[in-house]
Amino acid sequence: MDNLLRPVGDRWALRFERRIPHPPEKVWRAITEPSHLSQWYPMTAEELDLNVGGAILFRDEEGTAVRAEITELDPPKTFAFREYEETTGVHDLRLELAPDGEGCLLTFTHTFADKTWAAQTETGWLRTLDDLDRVLATIA
Template identity: 70%
Template sequence: MDEPLRPVGDRWALRFERRFAHPPEKVWRAITEPEHLSRWYPFPATELDPRVGGTIRFSDGESAELQAEITEFLPPKVFAFREYDEETGTHELRIELHPDDDGCRMVFTHTFADKTWAAQTETGWMHCLDALTRALDESV
């Protein structure tokens, strides 16, 4: 299996591939509709304006708030957005869906600046993608 961490210019990218036994349209709903996105993403999504330039708001309902800008939105193929965190800087996330027999293959890429966060981030995404698999298998 390929190493998920790769250099991309002066930044780093974690790249994961997952195959789902669900059609791209179902996976698309799980990654772009706030109520479904909140079931697997690290922060609950409270709002999502589905268009390039649209905003995604994440909030834990208490003190943590995060905002992202949608940079690509091509249903049901590509969903990408950019987050900014004061502690860790700019993060770019890109999700591609590719039809694959009776399901689809997802390519999930997270690009960031500080390599020291890579191992922790990789572990976190593995848990999140496992949660996405469970959410898809349960319904959506």
């Protein structure tokens, strides 16, 4: 996996690449179907309107609601959304899938404002992407 933190205007983008031994269509289901997404993403997806401009309602473990909006959707290649959090601001998340042999390459990018918590965020996403691997093993 290749991780890279880089400036994007006045924000920061943390980018991960991971080769996944599952086809893009299967990974697409894991990243866009609420029942699968909730098993690996740091928050539970309670609502997900899978359309550009569609709303996503996440809830964290303390019960706090986090709203998001789908900003890009190109099945089974690109799923991007913008989260609005009261304490940490706007977060842009983008998941891109590209065929890679019998599997695919996942490129995950998280763009945010405060560089000071980039290391903590990177550690959290590494664990989360490991969880995605485990969820994929359970999907038929």
